């Protein structure tokens with residue numbers, strides 16, 4: 001056989017294997033009885049096509065598929081998606097310690113982090129240590145850091161001197177500065193970037209669609225992540241900014257790990273390094289290596305920056321486009337905070353009913369983490385939505401199907417803070433799942449709440465804010481795990497209030 005024949009035979013053998021495997025998936029796979037598009041059952045390329053080529057957003061596709069095929073659908077050869085809100089709590093709850101699914105969760109290059117560990121036990125060990133930075137009490141102690149950044153944000157708005165503020169960038173700058181100050185003791189100072197277009201925020205935004213490609217092609221991810229930084233910048237310009245960030249974080253980590261005295265030079269002792277580098281926090285007294293510390297840092301940056309920024313942006317969008325909401329929020333804040341020179345404590349803000357309603361509604365209406373959070377059903381199988389799902393199957397559900405359920409939230413597409421003030425409000429709390437539920441729920445939720453209380457309070461008490469005319473009429477996004485936004489950014493004209 002000559003070389004051409006060898007290549008042709010190899011390709012033919014591969015095509016035969018691929019078609020055979022697809023036919024097995026269609027007719028003999030344990031999930032063969034579940035409804036859904038034939039192409040999705042045949043091959044994972046269906047999902048890859050929507051994510052990477054059509055780029056229309058898989059959650060939007062899933063929504064259409066549920067209308068066509070019902071409440072339980074097969075969205076990949078080994079994957080099911082559910083639409084009934086009750087099923088969300090069957091998958092994500094404190095009794096289900098199911099593994100995370102590898103292709104997605106190892107696509108971010110954070111395998112050894114609280115977010116990236118697949119197994120419950122590994123994640124629990126890491127989260128137990130980090131909870132000393134993120135517990136309610138720890139966040140109370142760190143209130144000053146969040147407040148300081150909320151003030152910095154408002155001052156940066158004032159400096160715009162009549163030019164509109166890009167709220168998409170500005171809120172992300174704020175959340176990045178909070179995380180980098182609190183977790184690493186080294187603020188990125190993104191808020192003070194010209195027009196809030198901080199390179200780190202732009203870099204994180206540009207890298208989102210690349211991670212989707214990584215999910216479908218691990219070889220591509222390994223090539224970009226493991227090749228030398230200079231080459232990686234050329235092959236993948238979208239992740240070039242991330243490479244810079246990686247270099248900076250790695251240098252800081254090397255600094256604190258090579259000489260523990262350097263920890264003392266950090267401005268406060270609540271950084272993640274103070275906890276993660278303390279051998280007494282580990283049964284075997286072994287602290288994680290620099291690679292794992294880097295991955296944890298990256299996970300916290302991605303986990304806490306876009307999510308909080310997005311929630312603030314969505315909330316602000318509705319406040320600015322609904323005069324009644326703007327007025328009620330302002331009035332409540334003015335009453336609780338009569339003298340601008342004497343800002344209220346977080347405790348006081350946490351007791352303001354309308355502000356609470358605004359925040360909960362911002363969380364509900366914001367995509368937050370938009371994609372389904374895939375979990376692997378344990379070997380014994382499980383019953384979900386009344387159907388037996390065999391062990392090893394991947395199951396997931398996007399929070400969108402809970403938050404926009406008409407059965408739970410009447411008029412679910414309307415932003416209505418009052419729904420959280422009525423007699424049924426408490427029963428709704430169970431269905432606010434933006435931080436997910438169960439052992440893998442968000443580690444940073446106390447921090448996120450504090451950021452939302454303080455930022456909404458400072459922005460809407462100390463400034464008059466008006467939507468700028470170039471802003472979109474509605475916010476549009478697709479899921480790339482987190483949301484990726486299209487079209488013009490939300491912008492606002494701001495003027496400081498005098499009293």
Ligand code: HEM
Nearest residue numbers: 114115303304307308368369373435436440442443444448
């Ligand atoms: C409104 C803001 C936030 C939202 C909507 C949000 C949402 C979520 C969700 C849905 C998960 C579960 C992900 C999964 O199962 O794969 C999660 C996990 C996580 N979040 Fe957040 N998050 C927010 C803020 C934060 C902040 C401020 C931090 C910390 C700086 C943070 C750190 C994490 C980490 C480390 C995990 C992984 C936990 C695990 O896998 O066990 N998040 N978050």
